[in-house]
Amino acid sequence: MPFARKEGLKIRIRHADIERRVRAVAGQITKDFKGQRVHLIGVLKGACFFLADLAREIDLETSIDFIAVASYGKKKDSSGQVRMLKDLDNNVAGLNVILVEDILDTGLTANYLLRILRQRRPKTLSLAALLDKPSRRLKPVKGDYIGFTIPDEFVVGYGLDYAERYRNLKDVCVLQPPPQ
Ligand code: PRP
Numbered sequence: 795m796p797f798a799r800k801e802g803l804k805i806r807i808r809h810a811d812i813e814r815r816v817r818a819v820a821g822q823i824t825k826d827f828k829g830q831r832v833h834l835i836g837v838l839k840g841a842c843f844f845l846a847d848l849a850r851e852i853d854l855e856t857s858i859d860f861i862a863v864a865s866y867g868k869k870k871d872s873s874g875q876v877r878m879l880k881d882l883d884n885n886v887a888g889l890n891v892i893l894v895e896d897i898l899d900t901g902l903t904a905n906y907l908l909r910i911l912r913q914r915r916p917k918t919l920s921l922a923a924l925l926d927k928p929s930r931r932l933k934p935v936k937g938d939y940i941g942f943t944i945p946d947e948f949v950v951g952y953g954l955d956y957a958e959r960y961r962n963l964k965d966v967c968v969l970q971p972p973p974q
């Protein structure tokens with residue numbers, strides 16, 4: 795029996811559907827930045843699978859970098875603080891920066907990172923996320939490139955974890971009952 799089934803996980807978005815959407819999002823990026831270079835910034839760790847697949851479907855000169863943050867209190871209220879754990883390796887001034895997230899939830903992380911990145915004077919700044927849970931928003935954030943809009947369910951897989959588990963699942967699955 796597959797590991798996810800043994801764990802009682804229910805498939806919510808199949809890998810084939812993820813692949814199809816990733817190709818479509820990459821196609822849109824390729825069109826929007828025709829003839830230019832894009833610089834993808836992945837937010838560790840959840841975004842690394844999406845970024846890796848997205849980057850390979852973009853038909854443009856593409857560079858990548860990673861950033862890591864820690865959030866506190868975001869599950870409870872809007873006072874959640876975000877702190878940087880690992881900064882970028884490279885300067886983004888003058889680049890077409892696309893911040894790449896696995897999921898937009900409360901919006902605290904993306905809101906904080908977009909603010910920081912804007913201060914560094916990229917040529918353009920956009921936001922891509924595989925999943926968007928708009929019903930959970932505490933800070934206003936709008937993705938420019940969204941894979942799937944989903945209801946408020948606890949999802950894991952394709953980069954998303956529960957206590958560091960399940961990131962390597964190919965499908966996005968629902969954890970039931972949700973963790974307390
Ligand atoms: C998750 C996810 C986003 C953020 C979204 O990261 O990868 O970065 O939360 O939530 P928000 O919109 O409420 O800020 P997490 O802090 O769980 O770290 P991880 O990527 O290492 O799992």
